Each structure stands twice: as C-alpha cells, then as structure tokens.
Amino acid sequence: xxxxxxxxxxxxxxxxxxxxxxxxxxxxxxxxxxxxxxxxxxxxxxxxxxxxxxxxxxxxxxxxxxxxxxxxxxxxxxxxxxxxxxxxxxxxxxxxxxxxxxxxxxxxxxxxxxxxxxxxxxxxxxxxxxxxxxxxxxxxxxxxxxxxxxxxxxxxxxxxxxxxxxxxxxxxxxxxxxxxxxxxxxxxxxxxxxxxxxxxxxxxxxxxxxxxxxxxxxxxxxxxxxxxxxxxxxxxxxxxxxxxxxxxxxx
Numbered sequence: 001x002x003x004x005x006x007x008x009x010x011x012x013x014x015x016x017x018x019x020x021x022x023x024x025x026x027x028x029x030x031x032x033x034x035x036x037x038x039x040x041x042x043x044x045x046x047x048x049x050x051x052x053x054x055x056x057x058x059x060x061x062x063x064x065x066x067x068x069x070x071x072x073x074x075x076x077x078x079x080x081x082x083x084x085x086x087x088x089x090x091x092x093x094x095x096x097x098x099x100x101x102x103x104x105x106x107x108x109x110x111x112x113x114x115x116x117x118x119x120x121x122x123x124x125x126x127x128x129x130x131x132x133x134x135x136x137x138x139x140x141x142x143x144x145x146x147x148x149x150x151x152x153x154x155x156x157x158x159x160x161x162x163x164x165x166x167x168x169x170x171x172x173x174x175x176x177x178x179x180x181x182x183x184x185x186x187x188x189x190x191x192x193x194x195x196x197x198x199x200x201x202x203x204x205x206x207x208x209x210x211x212x213x214x215x216x217x218x219x220x221x222x223x224x225x226x227x228x229x230x231x232x233x234x235x236x237x238x239x240x241x242x243x244x245x246x247x248x249x250x251x
Contacts, residue, residue, distance in 0.1 A: 006131050006141040010072035011045030013127065013192075014084060015202045016149040022170045022200055025193075026149060026156055028079055028163040029183075041167075041174060041185045043192075045142065046075040051107045058109070059119060068143040069121045074108045080156040080166055084147050087120040103159070123147055125206045126214045128195075128236070130188040133218060141216070144192060146205055171197035187219065187230065187248050195238050212237040221245060 014026040027041045048071040060066030069085075077083050083095045098111050111117065124145040131141040156166040169177075171193045177183040178190065185193070199205040212235070219232050230248040234241045 006139040008048040009140040009142040010068040011043045011144045012072035012076045014149040024168040044076040044079045069124045085119045088118040127209045130217045
C-alpha cells in the first residue's frame with residue numbers, strides 16, 4: 001500500500017450519438033512522457049484544485065461532488081477545447097479564449113466571472129469512483145461523470161502538452177483496439193469501457209448509473225486456483241469484475 005493520500009481527481013465521459021450503432025465517447029491519448037498513464041487512452045480529466053472548490057461554492061447549490069463536477073468540466077475544456085454543461089449561449093471563439101487563458105494559469109473562477117459563464121452541474125451524472133492502490137508514480141481518487149457532448153463548440157483538439165490526439169469512438173471499438181495491441185489503457189479505463197459498451201445511448205448509461213449508486217472502487221488481489229487475480233466488487237454494474245494480474249497490469 002502507498003502511504004501518501006490519493007490525489008482527488010475527476011473525469012468526464014462525453015457521449016454523442018453515432019451515425020449508426022452505439023454512441024461515441026470522447027477520449028484522448030496521453031503523451032508518452034507523462035508521469036501517469038503515459039501513452040494511454042483516457043477520458044478527459046485531472047486533479048481537483050483549490051479553485052474548483054471556490055467555483056463549487058458559488059454555483060454548486062449544495063450538489064453532491066460539486067468540486068469534482070467543476071474539475072471535470074474545467075479539465076475537459078483544457079484538454080479537448082470542448083465546453084460541456086453550459087446553460088447559456090457560447091461561441092467557439094469564446095471557448096478558445098477560455099481554454100487559452102486556463103493554459104496561461106488564469107483561475108477558472110476568474111474566467112467564469114469575467115465572461116459570465118453559466119454552468120448546469122446537474123447535467124453531469126455520477127457514474128463511478130475509482131481509487132486503485134497500485135504502486136504507481138501517482139495515486140488518484142477519481143470521480144467519473146457522464147454528460148452529453150456539447151454541439152456549440154469547435155471540434156475537439158488535443159492539448160499538446162498532455163495528449164497527442166483526441167478521438168470519438170464507440171466503447172467496444174476502443175476495447176477492440178486495446179485487445180489488438182494498437183492502443184493502451186489502464187485497468188480502470190478498460191473496466192469502465194466494458195461497462196459503457198453495454199449501452200445504446202447516454203440515457204441508458206445514465207439509468208444504469210442511477211441503479212448502481214457510486215461507491216469507491218479499490219481493486220484488490222486474491223488467489224484463485226494458484227493464480228493471482230485483480231478484482232473489483234460484483235454489484236457495481238461492471239460486466240467483468242476480475243482479471244488475471246499478469247494481464248491486468250500489462251500496461
């Protein structure tokens with residue numbers, strides 16, 4: 001076990017209808033030099049900072065996990081250029097300006113005030129919370145949220161300092177790429193992709209999230225017939241809840 005407390009974090013799974021078949025999810029491929037999950041496909045997200053708490057105090061209205069919701073929105077703007085959960089009109093040019101100023105270190109709270117941005121945090125549906133205790137360079141306690149992709153922003157684009165590309169794809173298609181060795185993902189991402197692959201729409205995914213109240217997932221290792229397996233609880237909506245350790249940690 002790692003003695004340092006985990007870093008609070010938040011992730012946003014943006015979904016949009018596909019031309020045919022299951023909905024598409026927005027993912028980014030992290031750069032190869034990142035301290036955590038280098039080269040992996042992940043959903044936009046990152047740590048919850050002190051300013052996210054300030055924003056949550058102003059617009060959270062007592063909503064559960066409000067600072068995490070704010071962080072998920074802010075990180076999505078920073079990493080993809082998309083601005084989800086807005087409750088008022090916005091232009092692509094304004095989103096680009098907000099993204100640039102966030103990159104320059106301007107607090108999100110200051111930008112919300114300066115540009116009179118209005119967010120509806122209720123449109124983010126809590127989906128999961130993961131806190132693996134693997135001996136990695138960094139350990140995160142991450143909330144996952146679901147939301148509809150915005151349609152009034154520019155196309156998603158990767159932040160060069162953090163990612164080499166963005167992509168829209170169905171969850172099953174991403175899993176196929178990972179299985180074929182053409183993409184990589186860490187254990188929590190694969191488990192969440194497997195769960196998301198079961199749904200034909202955001203409404204279905206949100207309904208499943210409501211049926212399975214969010215509990216912190218802390219994977220554990222147990223012996224099964226002479227092999228070590230990495231396991232998660234069986235009552236949280238995940239279709240696969242155990243995997244041999246040698247494949248679970250292959251990334």
